[in-house]
Amino acid sequence: MTMSPGAESTAPEVVAAAPVSRVWLFCFALAWFGFWLLVMLPGQFMVVKLASVIDATNKVTVGSFLIGEMAGVIVIGVPIIGWLCDRTRSRFGRRRTWVLAGFLTATIPFAWVGHQTSVVSVAILLGIVAIGQSAVLVSLSALIADRVPVVQRGRASAAMGVPQVIALAAGMIIVTELIPDVGWSWMVIAVLALLAPLPFVFGFSEPPRPADAPVRSLGLRRGLRRLHGYRDFGWATLSRVLINAGNLVGTTYLLYFLADVLGLADPDGALLVLILVYLAACAVASWAGGILTDRWKARRMLVCVSAALQAAAALVLALLPSWESSLVAAVLLGFGYGLFLSVDQALLTDLLPDETTRARDLGIANSAQHLPIAPIIGWAVLAVSGYSQLYIVAAAVIMLGGVTVLRIRSVR
Template sequence: MDEVKVAGPPGIRDDGGVGRNWLLGYGAAWFGYWLVILLPPQFMTPHLIGHIAPDDKVGVLSYLMVQNSLVVVVCVPVAGMLCDRSRTRFGRRRVWALGGFLLAAVPYAMIGAQTSWPVVAGLMVVVSVGASAVLASLSAVIADRVPPHRRGAASAAMGVPQVIALVVGMILVTMVVTSIPWSWALIAVLAAASPLPFFLARTRSRPAERPMAPSTDAPMDMPADVVADPVGAPRPGERVPFPRPRKDPDYYWALTSRVLINAGNLAGTTYLLYFLTDVLHRPDPETSLLILTLIYLVCCATTGWLGGKASDLLGRRRDLIAVAGALQAGAAALLAIAPAWPAAMAGAVLLGAGYGAFLSVDQALVTDVLPDQRSRARDLGVINAAQNVPLAFGVAWLVLTFVGGYRVLYATAAVIMLLGSVSVYRIRSVR
């Protein structure tokens, strides 16, 4: 992709309108999305299922996670393709994002009041459909609006709120609103409100690549993705082929790396509450989980921001992702070798440091290898959907049911994440 050409003093690169305020607003929108996505598997769904189906909590939780993953796998690429081809006066990205938030928030608010897990499963399907629309549209904004030399910072604005949302949400639902029904409703309202400042504000930001000829009567303060197709949307009826493995191998290696690292991470973290309860026998496992999450937050937020800045300055995204994956693998290996509370705290440090760096660099790397600007949301949607293939939950279910306990699960997760770290070096077009 061509970098934005601007006039200015030598050595100074224009930020393309992606300044601090833009990054804060973009981060707030992602904060709302991560609230919806992360709190259920990390705490809220295990807590709910532990109350309404205590005798089969592992099986029910695994089913719900697999179901939601399959919905995302199907819906995100479809939503991305439709988003690429949408044309509205309010902008194609914001319409899909705001609609997705609304579709997800309403059933989300109802889940905590249910006493039947099949009803919970049905509501979660609708939540996943809405979240898919948000993911497809919101992730395409980086490719649409952000110059290449600012994509690490934008990727950090996308990734760091993931940890903040998890910790803020955990504090809210464990210390502020402990009622299960009201905790789900609170998170739904907060998630729906978070993206409003970013998507309802007018913006003068410029596209990341040279725009097509703009309409002369388009006001300058219209939404950035409204002005005469500035990001190369496909023409009506135009067919944009999917990336081909032989022609675009870097795209598929980026997909593989993301899938493996995310799968290894999820395989271990999703069942952490049960690990603290059933293996470490913590007297208050919910508080213990909150302590680990706070440690994770500090490390993740630190390396998340630094990783994004470093990848923009150094341009070595592959190395940073490989190190990030190895740190996470080290955290999982530590729990497999020494399942004790001190090891869990040390693992939280490694996991937070690794995942923070991964979040801040991976999206920038994926954006850099997109093969066609006409299908950004669709192609990003395929990668985002692929990382939701229920590999993690399938592996966890097999290991916990047929192979061994949580120590074997964490050892398996470590191996998966190391494979993801190695596979990133098959990418050739990005350093």
Template sequence: MSLATLGMSVAVLTPIQVLLPLQIEAIDPASKVVNLGWITTVAAIVSIVVCPIAGALSDRTRSRFGRRRPWVLGSGLVCAGAMAGLGAQHTILGVALLWAAVQAGTNAMYAALTASVPDQVPVRQRGLVSAFVGLPVPLALVVGSFLVTAVVTGQFGAYLLLAVLLLVLIVPFLLNPLDRPPAAPPAPAPFRLRGNSDLGWAFGCRFAIQLANAVGTLYLLYYLRDVVKHPDPPQAVFVLIVLYTAGVLLTSVIAGRWSDRTGRRKVFVVGSSVIVGAAMVVLGFGQSWPSAMLAAALMGVGYGVYLAVDNALITEVLPSEASRARDLGIVNIANTAPQAVAPAVAGAVITALGGYTGLYLLAGVVALIGAALIRPVRAVR
């Protein structure tokens, strides 16, 4: 599961941080911000639609190959094919269409992979396991950024390498014999945020944290180039990702295990949200290379705790065992919808307030709102 998550994350996160901004800038330098914004918005909308549908179909799959593995394999092939095509694109429309296909593939894979945690892991171990499943996300940023900046620097070769890496890393999951559908599954319960207040509050918290993260990182490469005036923005992004990943590695597993032992989830989510908000404030007021490095380290510390514990918390407030992939696919809207909202929010804030300070302060406030939203959850301490 960790390896498959690493492959999925490399495929979807590396282009957002490095390849897509550079590719779009090369095609149309004058409109790079606008084009990056609407392309990521369209892809996010595709993700919102695809993830719950693929998850519901995965829940209903009763093949000899399992119910999660067929979707991991199929979505992996779709994603890898789209990545290979993306590397050969030299038009904005072509980039938009193929990036939407990549997002469709990775989100179908996400629904199947995340459902495997509650499928196979008891509640008392989900914090620790969620940490190990979440660790590949920041690690993917380091691996992917290193590969496309130091190993393969050409556009087509970089995308193709990521596609091949994705296919290789999902193979161990495809060989996992534990993926078996229940012999007599119960009927799936309707998904209702309104009728499940705990899930609604958890959904709102995740949406806020992911919105803060999306607003804060979408234009990071441009921020480093235009505000910090770093001489090598792609390399600077890689350094920040390394610092961020170091923070995640230091905190994620420890927080997940500590949360399992104490039986508490909310205090970890609140604390991590506050740290993420602090990182955004540092970015907003610092506007220098040292402050950017400090913010990256803080973000890693906070997000490492959040990744481990929030994922475990969500699995404990799902309404039905028979519809886990569907429900997690719907909850994933809290991950993907901010990607659609962030470009509009970020563009408006940058235009209205005349710079990045207001943007990052807004992201910090949104993170604090996320901390407040998790407190009313009752079923989980």
């Protein structure tokens, strides 16, 4: 296997990293579970539900604006916090400091979102929530590169991805069946999200901060070589952006699809059924994908397969809009996105060019992932057309992301 020039400097450190234990992976996954509660539930259900309560007439516009606002804050906040995280000096640990601060910043305002009655107050609170989410995303992502050796990164990526599935499934049951009241549902999710990361934050230390590289003038030739080290990392980031955007285009407006197109009497309950089917498939694929990508090291191929499955799911909804086809699409989407979750983070981590800027570089990749592409596409397409056209666009965006990953040359 060939390596990019920038990857050579990190190879010795990665090889020397001690394997992480199952307990470490479990607690790491628990921290991600708390994060995904704060991210997945608002994006998939809670924000659009709140928008329909605050302004039923303009629910698509309000929901798209709020989701887009959070994404915009994350796009700006993540690279800035990543730069600060790399330079943090703290006895508690530079990553753990930002993990804890991020969860506190996100969960406290999150608890009060559901009690608001105006778009302005909701937007203010969700903006603060997004800043906290940015800090958690940056610091937890960087810990994979800091602490986990290459041979375990597929499992670590699965420990990041599988909790996303569980958080959405458990959270949906809580907010639709156990605590359907809008105000209290936001508060309960906030409390659970704050408790989940505590075993990891206080139970494990982290590697020491690497020594600062000497400051030197790069020069034109040296600067171009350094930029070349980011080539494959850039293609992996673009692939992640497109696949996630296409997936969100297809899932964000699913509640409205069930109510307005299929005309189901209980769209909330139907959405819960679809999500549980989707998540069961997603959990199986994510767990299996983490093992397979560590064993085969075929990151690019698995990303392509995951994109094809997700695109197929979107096309099923576009061409055969029925309850039965929705169940088939949920299975396909679950297998595709679960496989993507277990491979994508491992792929990005393998391509990091510089060990001293891991949080910053992953921050840029993660912030790009949160560009408000999905709400913009959703608003634009639904303003002039229908849901069939929306899902065709989603399939096209996902497939473009699958093709993009083939531009990577330094890993399989």
